[in-house]
Each structure stands twice: as structure tokens, then as C-alpha cells.
Amino acid sequence: MSETTMQADGGYYTAENHGPFERHGLGALELEEGGVIPDCQLAYTTFGELSPAKDNAILMLTWYSGTHGILAQTYIGEGHALDPSRYFIVVVDQIGSGLSTSPHHGAGPAFPRVRIGDDVRAQQRFLRERFGIEELQLVLGGSMGGQQTYEWAVRFPDQVRRAAPLAATARVPDMNAIYVDALCDALTADPAFAGGDYGSSEAMAAGLARHARLIAILGYSTEFWAQECWRALEFESAGAFLEGFVIPYFAPMDPNDLLCQAWKWQHADVGRSAGGDLAAALGRIRAKTFVMPIDEDLFFPLEDCRREQAMVPGSELRVLNSISGHLALFGLEPEFVAQIDRNLGELLAS
């Protein structure tokens, strides 16, 4: 079922924009919300070689609007903890990312509702079918990638030796869920949205820009703005940074794809595996877990992360310091990435 072709989509969701990738067809994926994806394709890319004993695999998962490209560029390579000379690193793009099966591939607004748990089950099947991987040395990811990391550690405790949820919680905080409502509303309230039949991202420019501005407001910390950290990107004003960087970043994306991801983000809750009991679900984790919040994060605040970390047996809280807030994950600050590398290095050595 594996394919090694590039994605055929024109426009934004291409290997040219996101780096080379392959796709693996899983056939039908039954979804927790009751729908089905008839021919579910996961986009992925790998770094390094799988050992004959298949005991050096790491899985990294993507965040909202992000793909394997930014992760590879920022976190993977010689000199990083995620070193392809030692590990076989698999990055899987989430369903709805635009690279794995997504609304814009055809179903549009009729695309079924997908949960983090659907992604994780699909990823587990993929790793087994494609590579015969039954155990992961490390599962990690930032933001929605961290939500998927928690879901992996709770659902498959015997297959995850180590876990590193970065800038994420296992259950979405209320404030964050309300905020995601506003993000979705920015898209769906655009008169051009037309119930999801908007035709093109260009037609949705106003809604996508509104959505981008909201991402910027909470995505960065209060001090990012106060200290004008956007000057590092050579902008002259906060407004120019929004118009020249944040808005263009989202402009080519497909709104239905974003909405698919946003719904997953907003409904993330590993407690669903334990009848709604978050502590019971987190108590199942057997992975050595470093919970790694960002100190100034307004999406997944430090205190929320700290409370969950206390429920994960044997886990450690490793606070990442960054003036940027949540979007520090993009790696503009070398020292931020170095903190992650130091923590991951220690975790992988344990």
C-alpha cells in the first residue's frame, strides 16, 4: 500500500514547499466520531536508518498548520538530539494537515470529524505495516504534536519508551478551547466561506488574515511584543510583521483543512480513554516522560502543564524559557532549540 510519489496537489501543499515526503495508504479508517475516511493516506518522511532489531525508532508529530518540513529544519539533524546517524526518525503529518488525507483533497466541508485518537491509531498501524515497528524509543511533538504524544503514551503504554510533549496539554484548557472557537469563527464568519464551498484560499483572504491575527495575539508572549522581537526578522513595526509574515504564512492554506485540525486541537482529551478521568488516563503512562511547557505560553500555560505532569508516573517537568511564547516552537531563537536538545539528549540517554 505504500507509495513513494510526491503529492499531486498543485499550489501550497507540495514537496517543494514542505520538503520531500512519501505517503502510505491505510485503506479505510473508522473514526471515533462515527465517520470513515475511505482511503486514508498518511504523509511521512524519515531520517536515518532503522536498525535490524528495530530498536532505534523515534516518532515526531506535527502541530497546527505545520508539517514535517518545519520540524525537520528545526529539530532534526547532526548536532541535534534527534540525530539521524543514531536514530530512525519518522515524522508523520497529521490528518487534515493538507499532506495526509485532508478536506481539500475532495470532501471539502463534508470531510468527517477526526480526533487526535484517530491520528494516533492510524500512525500506529502505519508504523507496523510499513516498517514493522512495535516499540518507539521516543514520541514527541509540540502543540498539537504534543497532544498526539500524550495520546500515544496513554493508548499504547507498552510501545512508548519515552515521551516528550512540548508546549501542550493532554486535555485542552478551557481558555484555549474558547480561543480556538474564535479562530474557527474567523474563518467560518467570512461571507466568502459559503458553508465551506469557498472555491479557493484566495477567496478566503479576509477570513484567513483575521485568523492569522488572532494566532499572533496569543501565539506570542506579551514580552515578545513589548521587546519588539519581530525586529529579528527585519520588520520595522508590529503591523509590518503581521502583514509581512504572519498573514502571508497562513494565506495559502486551505480553510477546511485548518478547521479539521482546529476541531481536533479543541477536543483533545486523553481522559476519554478512561471514561473522562484525566488522572486515571495519565496514570497509565509507562513512558519516561519529560513534560516540557514554555514559560510564557498563552496557548498551553505552564500551570496547566504542571498540574498534568504531576499525574504522569515518574515524569519530570522541564520548563523551556522563551520570550516568544508558544510560537517559540518555530525555532527562531537558537537558545530555545538548544534547551530542547539538552532535555531530549538527557531523556534519550535515560
Place this chain on the structure above:
Amino acid sequence: MSETTMQADGGYYTAENHGPFERHGLGALELEEGGVIPDCQLAYTTFGELSPAKDNAILMLTWYSGTHGILAQTYIGEGHALDPSRYFIVVVDQIGSGLSTSPHHGAGPAFPRVRIGDDVRAQQRFLRERFGIEELQLVLGGSMGGQQTYEWAVRFPDQVRRAAPLAATARVPDMNAIYVDALCDALTADPAFAGGDYGSSEAMAAGLARHARLIAILGYSTEFWAQECWRALEFESAGAFLEGFVIPYFAPMDPNDLLCQAWKWQHADVGRSAGGDLAAALGRIRAKTFVMPIDEDLFFPLEDCRREQAMVPGSELRVLNSISGHLALFGLEPEFVAQIDRNLGELLAS
């Protein structure tokens, strides 16, 4: 020119909703942005008696969407530092508040742009004309009331003996200005807005609700949501709190009035009095100033307040602790109001 009649507006902007008030007509008010308000009326209310020497006057100023009613209820009275048995306390509703001259009184979207400095100049004339007050023992206010407080202390350094800007900065932080853009956009992007000729607040229900949700997201702190502080108001969920409290609070307000206030908020900058030099402007202050930020405030963050405080000669930083964030100003936590009373008591005794 003084009137003692109640406002004639039906609906929301009445003494029944906001507590009794009077109005004072200033005649024409020339505006800094070049327009004019032909018959500018300031709504106000007073507590206590002005001493024969006119040396016991305190001026308190209103925040975005708020009026004298919430201030009187929360901060003024026996047992508070703002004690009418000792002080003559004047609360002036800002231009655009719906009680003082505002877009909904007739001009609608043609209402001219008003700056914080216009309010402050109008207030100074009013105090002189109506009461013969030339010196204020204390000027204070929270949020936009704090912006006005800074403007008073910079423009009229000889008339302000003490100043207490609460949860406010003298120059609007970039992040906050971008956020206010989103608030305004929530109103103006509503298809019912029709360039400001929407007819009624009811017609603008969707935009007003969108605006209210955005206020809630940053108005409260991350821990307010995490600790479910809305339970103190007897709601069952964060969503019920939004639908039953935050959205209904804004629903009857006039969008053009809110937009008038929002523009002032967004463009607040005392540095304009000194050719754009914030430090030079703040250096003019002669009032004994207690800068009082709220530790978890996401509108006017602590660090922004701290940097400005360092520019105000002889000032002190008095940090207010509240889990609620910016909207702690509404006074739901008695201990928060007690902190303000202790600081104001000390300031007034100095």
C-alpha cells in the same frame, strides 16, 4: 450650562442601569484629530461634599464599556479609601461611553475621532466651570481610566497631587493595540454593521457576541479559566459563563459607541505631548504616583507597567495580585478591592 436632568435615551444608557448622573454642557469641543463635537455633554456623578477650600477633590475615570455605576458600586463608599465623608469624589463618564456625548446620540458612524487627550481637556474644563476645582488630591482609574489618569498627570502636572493608574499603561502596548484591532473587526466585519448604520444593537448581536468572546479570552487570566473561577458566579461551564454573563453584558451596548472608545484606547500615548518621547512626557509628572498593574493582566502586562513606572519621578510600583487578570477590576474578588483600598489609603495619606 449644567443640567441636572437624567439622560433621555431609552434602552440601555439610562440612570436606571448605570445609577443617577448629571450632565454638564461644555459647548463646542475641538478635537485633536481635527473634528469638533458641537455640543459636548459630560455625564458625571459626585459623592461627598466639596470643602470650602476646594482641597478635597478626587477624580475617577471610566474604563472601556464601563460607567460611573460600576466604579461607585465597587470602589466608592464608607470603608473604602474613596470615602465620601472625607473626599469630594467626581466620576466622569468618558466621551463615547454612551452617557457622555456618544455616537449613538445621533452622529452614528459620522462621530469624529476622539483621543484620550480630548477627554482629559474636557474634564479639566468641566471641573473648573462646574465646581471651580483647580487641584485634585487624586486622579485614578482602571484600564482606559488609567490611560486618562496618565494623561492628566502629564498634561496638568500642577493640578494633580496624586495619581493612581490601575491596570493601564501610558502608551498602549503593541500587542494590546493589535488585540483592539481584532475587537473592532469583530464588530465592523459583521454583515449587519453596514458601515455603522446597523439600526440597533439587536441587529448586531452576532458581532457583539464575537467581540465579547474576544474580551473574555484575554480579559481574564489563564488561571482564571484553569481554576474555573466563573463558578463563583454559579455557572456550570466556561461556555455557560460566556453565554450567560460575558455576552449578555455587551449585548445591549451600541457598537459605534464601543468603536469610539476602542479607537481612543488603541491610540493612547502620553508621549504625543512631548513629540513622541514617552520618557520625556512621563518625566513631567509631579504627582505622587502609585503605578498599580495586575500581576496576571494580559491587556496591560506587568512588565510594560514596570518599565513605564521607572520613568515617572518619585513613583512606586504597587503590584495587585489577582487570579482574574485584567477584569479583576470588576471587583468580584473582595481581596482584590481591599488591595486597592490599602494602596490608595497609603497614597492619600502621603
